[in-house]
Amino acid sequence: MLLTTLAGSLPKPAWLAEPERLWAPWRLEGEALEQGKLDATVLAVKLQEDAGLDIVGDGEQARVHFVHGFLANLEGIDFARKTLMGIRNNRYTAEVPTVVGPIRRKGSVHAAEARAARAHTGRRLKFTLPGPMTIVDTIADAHYGRREDLAHAFAEVLNEEAKELEAVGVDVIQFDEPAWNVYMPEVAEWGVAALERAKQGLTATTAVHICYGYGIKANIDWKGTLGAEWRHYEETFPVIARSSIDQVSLECRNSRVPIELIRLLDGKDVLVGAIDVASEAVETPEEVAATIRAALRYVAPEKLYPCTNCGMAPMARDVAYGKLAALSAGAALVRRELKAAA
Ligand code: ZN
Secondary structure, three states: OOOOOOOOOOOOOOOOEOOOOOOOOEOOOHHHHHHHHHHHHHHHHHHHHHHOOOEEEOOOOOOOOOOHHHHOOEEEEEEEEEEEEEEOOOOEEEEEEEEEEEEEEOOOOOHHHHHHHHHOOOOEEEEEEEOHHHHHOOOEEOOOOOHHHHHHHHHHHHHHHHHHHHHHOOOEEEEEOHHHHOOHHHHHHHHHHHHHHHHOOOOOEEEEEOOOOOOOHHHHHHHHOOOOOOOHHHHHHHHHHOOOOOEEEEEOOOOOOOHHHHHHHOOOEEEEEOOOOOOOOOOOHHHHHHHHHHHHOOOOHHHEEEEOOOOOOOOOHHHHHHHHHHHHHHHHHHHHHHHHHO
16 A cells, blocks of 8 residues: 555656756767667666665656657658647747647657566556547647547547557556646547546556646746635546546645545546646655645545646756655654554
């Protein structure tokens, strides 16, 4: 019970990419870059083991960004045709590639790093992919016309990729859907259906991660406008509870999400974000334990997975791994209490 895991990304070593920034450019090229990505993946897995995580991930070491890393090996996208677009309902403006034809997968996107991670850990392995709605919200469309149709096109290639990752030995496949905290009516209209298409036929555990984003200024400013209570999950959790997704990863630490909203996820595994990725302050084990204890009022310990609020890509490396160690220590504290009380 209380198996610890992480939302997804981790900082990359400075020899691989410029540290402490999102979209950091690579510092290697060609063969050296491909080998460097695999080496960084193995290192990330080992450092997560040392930090005590029960379910480890690839740390997204082989992708520049969690969405565009997946797009890199797809047909139908013109990367040279950049469109300036407001994303997440205009929270940021970004120059994004453009969909110009039918979306197809040219071949495997992430299998190499999944294989490297699998070869070097005996622990349960988790792998993250962007969810269909979040991809649609991070790319311009000059071909499909409807967001829902584009989402289904991406769902089909995500499904092919997920099946390949499962065959490599990945135990948990998580789809990242930060857009689900922005376009809540669309989650019910087509978002969940698109995600279910992406996970169709998988036997691995499937998760969806819904958050308030990386700890970057645009997100921190946005959170400042959300009021005293963040109730976005209240609209989407009941729909997710009726879906075939196994696990839901959400943001709890230092957020204004009323913790009782977890109740709406009855029947699902809940990945409780107990680590703030927008603060350099490393949580104490006791602070982590307090978040877990609060969530335990609404979810059983065997369904509660202590986790990070979101990805940690732009953080300082020692801070990120310090936070993972605190996560494990906090979970261990609560596990001892539960055993003592049993
Ligand atoms: Zn996130």
